Amino acid sequence: MEPGFHTLQEFMTHTKGIAYLLIGVALVALPLFWRFLSGRDDKQKTF
Amino acid sequence: MAQPTPRANTLFTPFNVVTGIILLIGGIVTILRFTKGLGAVTNLDDNNPWGIWIGFDLLCGVALAAGGYVTCAACYIFGLKKFRVAVRPAILTALLGYALVVLALHYDVGRPWRLPFPIFFSQGTSSLLFEVALCVFLYLSVLFLEFTPAAFEWLHWKRARYIIGKISLVLVIFGIILSTLHQSSLGALFLIVPSKLHPLWHSGYLAVYFFISSIFAGMAMVIFEHAIVDRFLHDEIDEEHDIESNNVALGFAKAASFLMMGYLMIQVIGIAIDNDWHHLGTRWGLWYLVEMVGFVGLPAVVYAIGVREQNIKLLQWTSGWVVLGIILNRLNVSLVAFNWQLPLDQRYFPNFPEIMTTVFIVTIGVVLFKWIATRMPVLHVHPDYPDDH
Numbered sequence: 001m002e003p004g005f006h007t008l009q010e011f012m013t014h015t016k017g018i019a020y021l022l023i024g025v026a027l028v029a030l031p032l033f034w035r036f037l038s039g040r041d042d043k044q045k046t047f
Numbered sequence: 048m049a050q051p052t053p054r055a056n057t058l059f060t061p062f063n064v065v066t067g068i069i070l071l072i073g074g075i076v077t078i079l080r081f082t083k084g085l086g087a088v089t090n091l092d093d094n095n096p097w098g099i100w101i102g103f104d105l106l107c108g109v110a111l112a113a114g115g116y117v118t119c120a121a122c123y124i125f126g127l128k129k130f131r132v133a134v135r136p137a138i139l140t141a142l143l144g145y146a147l148v149v150l151a152l153h154y155d156v157g158r159p160w161r162l163p164f165p166i167f168f169s170q171g172t173s174s175l176l177f178e179v180a181l182c183v184f185l186y187l188s189v190l191f192l193e194f195t196p197a198a199f200e201w202l203h204w205k206r207a208r209y210i211i212g213k214i215s216l217v218l219v220i221f222g223i224i225l226s227t228l229h230q231s232s233l234g235a236l237f238l239i240v241p242s243k244l245h246p247l248w249h250s251g252y253l254a255v256y257f258f259i260s261s262i263f264a265g266m267a268m269v270i271f272e273h274a275i276v277d278r279f280l281h282d283e284i285d286e287e288h289d290i291e292s293n294n295v296a297l298g299f300a301k302a303a304s305f306l307m308m309g310y311l312m313i314q315v316i317g318i319a320i321d322n323d324w325h326h327l328g329t330r331w332g333l334w335y336l337v338e339m340v341g342f343v344g345l346p347a348v349v350y351a352i353g354v355r356e357q358n359i360k361l362l363q364w365t366s367g368w369v370v371l372g373i374i375l376n377r378l379n380v381s382l383v384a385f386n387w388q389l390p391l392d393q394r395y396f397p398n399f400p401e402i403m404t405t406v407f408i409v410t411i412g413v414v415l416f417k418w419i420a421t422r423m424p425v426l427h428v429h430p431d432y433p434d435d436h
Binding site: 011014015016018019022023025026029030033034036037038039040 | 301304305308309312315316319320321322351354355356357
């Protein structure tokens with residue numbers, strides 16, 4: 001067990017909480033990155 | 048195909064001389080290895096039983112040979128036919144890569160006549176190594192069959208070419224399944240050493256890391272390899288390959304860029320799950336950040352810029368950068384961050400014969416690729432099969 005945590009419950013709550021926040025960040029960031037990646041593709045469409 | 052330029056009619060070209068010296072040294076080391084044993088030619092010991100023959104030749108070899116299954120999946124499963132010009136070079140690279148992985152494994156394991164034992168006589172079905180061995184054995188066979196159309200076209204064996212063409216889709220699907228299995232299993236091998244591998248590299252998601260990184264490694268390798276082939280074997284490339292290879296570079300770079308960003312994010316999530324944040328402030332953390340930011344995050348952004356600007360040269364250079372990053376990652380997991388708690392004098396560093404064996408094996412791959420690509424329809428379409436390449 002990591003220092004600062006007294007029970008497995010505390011450790012899991014902390015790490016899972018951070019992980020879920022990061023997953024939220026990824027769900028926002030990855031589509032934005034995809035838009036950046038594909039930004040010029042859309043402009044080339046002529047239809 | 049471009050008109051071939053007259054070749055110098057001499058054996059003593061710089062390429063041949065350097066290759067000859069490497070093959071000579073490699074031959075001597077090979078004799079020493081198989082007559083005097085591992086101790087005579089390696090720095091391996093009980094603490095470090097796996098050296099660069101596993102860390103580089105096997106782990107990097109398998110990761111960089113992933114272009115074969117990635118290109119086949121893109122072309123035949125996802126129906127992206129514009130990538131078909133990349134299929135044969137990628138399969139040839141994968142075939143040679145896996146064949147040399149098996150060759151390197153002989154140096155590490157020894158007693159080559161016992162190679163069939165894990166498959167046919169004494170299966171360790173509860174071991175990940177058994178799964179890796181089975182997959183590599185089967186996938187090497189599949190790659191051989193996948194490459195045979197080029198050989199049959201070269202040999203003018205039309206009947207055999209027709210028959211193998213009928214089962215090519217089955218082979219492709221089987222090859223992708225096998226790759227998915229063993230690319231991830233190679234990462235999962237290191238799950239057994241949580242106390243030896245540094246926490247920043249050890250994670251419950253190691254199998255996922257290895258699998259995802261193999262996909263963008265394969266894509267980067269396809270782009271990088273074409274740049275090398277275009278430079279040194281340009282006469283063998285026909286017009287279709289020359290034009291379509293730019294589309295391959297743009298498509299693969301785009302996919303690799305997005306995947307690398309995803310890979311970076313699951314690495315961060317892996318750190319959060321294991322609560323390894325405090326390691327980032329150490330020297331090991333700095334080295335980890337060099338790998339993740341310098342060889343994953345930055346190349347992903349440069350790939351994205353290259354795709355937006357349609358700058359093929361930039362994509363090719365970035366692919367070399369990504370290939371280096373994959374090599375760094377595999378070496379970090381298997382060697383650098385492995386046994387990280389041992390004092391420096393007990394750490395492993397490869398000696399000259401080990402390094403020369405690796406150079407020897409890579410050189411064999413380069414020579415074989417050149418020999419095959421200058422004879423068989425790999426970089427150009429065979430005139431008898433214009434639409435079936």
